Amino acid sequence: MKQFKGRPVVAGSCTAEALVSHGGFNTLASFQGALQFGNFPILGNKYKQTECDDQNNSDLFGKPMLNKALCLPQTIGSTTGGMVLYCANAMKKAPACMLFSEHIDSLAAAGAVLSAVWTDKPMVTVDCLGDEFLDYVKDGMKITVAEDGTVTVE
């Protein structure tokens, strides 16, 4: 077990299973399948499970993101990113929390803040957890986030 202290961008507590992206997380590319096609059963279970649709992200491609503790350096890609995160959260297709090793970027911050102010389920968001956090955490580990931004990995 190891603890990391970060900065709560959207404070809250939660427990979830880790899902780790070592490269930048492309929000639009990751969620576009789940958001666009998740309501069409004919397209199969893949999109209902909010599997990551970003073929350029070898860590996450094809893995379900719903209710996971998404561990990442920063988000990258289209400046629709914040809006996409907000939609994912409002549509109950988002991770349980987002845990950034680096300072949060402007697109992810927008998504986190929009979810906090305009939905009834803020997405817990912590940044500045450090490179060691991303080196240590692995897919499937148990993550517990405290209100003060302390992240316990076990």
Next chain:
Amino acid sequence: MDYKMTLTDEQKAILDGVKGETMAKVMKTLVMYGDAFGAEKMVPVTSTKGHLVTSFGLKVMAPVYDLMDQLIEGGAVSGQKFSVDPKPLDPNVPAGFLENFVFNKFMYSMQNSYDAQLSKLGLADTDAYTCTCYMDEVGNKPKKGDILSWAESSAVVYANSVLGAKCNRNSGIIELFGSIVGYVPYFGLLTDEGRKATWIIEVKTESKPEAQILGSAIGMKVMEDVPYIKGLDKWLGTELTDDVCSYLKDFGAATASNGAVGLYHIENLTPEAVEQGENLVAPGAKVYVIDDAELKRVKDSYPVMWKDKNGAPALCFVGCPHLSLAQLNEWTENVAAALKKNGLKKVTVPTVFTAAPGVIEEFNKTPNAGVLKGTGVVLSYICPLMYMNNPLCKKKRVITNSNKLRTYTTSRYYTSDEILEEITRGAK
């Protein structure tokens, strides 16, 4: 709410609800957003117009439409008129029966109602749909020093770098909120410190580098940092002519999409670099040297996402970001000349050129409009990226000279010269 930044009495009053609950939530969002970046204050948006990145009526964006309804009902509409990114659909663009069915009945079935929402929120006019709102023919060109609340990445980097305006790389919705309240948090690219370059790029090529590849190389290297580029004035000169601005538009879009660049400086060319020179370079800036071999390495690294990598192209897009009037004329003349040289009358790959409605209107007044029509090229106001953003197009062999389109879709990148060759040669 608890917040760290200093607000004026007027801003505090808005946050406390003097202009209604909805406006208070809009302000709260911006304050929380600014606090995340240590913004010390909010500053007024000074541009005449805003610009929104979200133009598409995707059925699945229901939460966005709900939010827009809340804003309209709460009287929280934009204080400035705005333009918006291009529409996703145009009946003139080639599409099969299944594609048209999916586009119109499923994906973009909310387009008309979303367009109506945009009108109520402050859309400048029904032709204000383009990613290149800063073109003279469109009329949303900020002045040097203007503070903007924009999000479209290619427009933000152009406004910051070429026009000398000041804008952060905001997200969709956040940019609308800034235009509604009339203030944006003061951090990042709005500050003198945030506009300093932390990279020096030394361009040492033997010829004028392809804008889209040079931008890609720099974007991938510096990510969200600010580069100060030396050696490019050798190829571009020191004047911001129409051709140079078109080059910088495409170059900047590649830096922003292949990385996350919001501002670049080009020695002896862009406004702040002309004024301040190397004083713009922060101490300890890293150095990246780009020669022809490096550009080739970058181009060769692009993955080909086609299932049949040797298959013939099914469609070609040129104009992401939208073409300038100068580019439309140049492409038209080049295509016509290449077809004549090859003994052909029409392009041999279905091809779409895209530009802003205002640019198309001006182009249509020129003799080249008839020439382009004669070549079989379709001229459209569409957003190629939105057109391709679906599983049906993932299987389509699309070619483009846009590094942005390549990055976000399965389209295959070719240089402009290669594209010209592809679309004007006979069957193999």
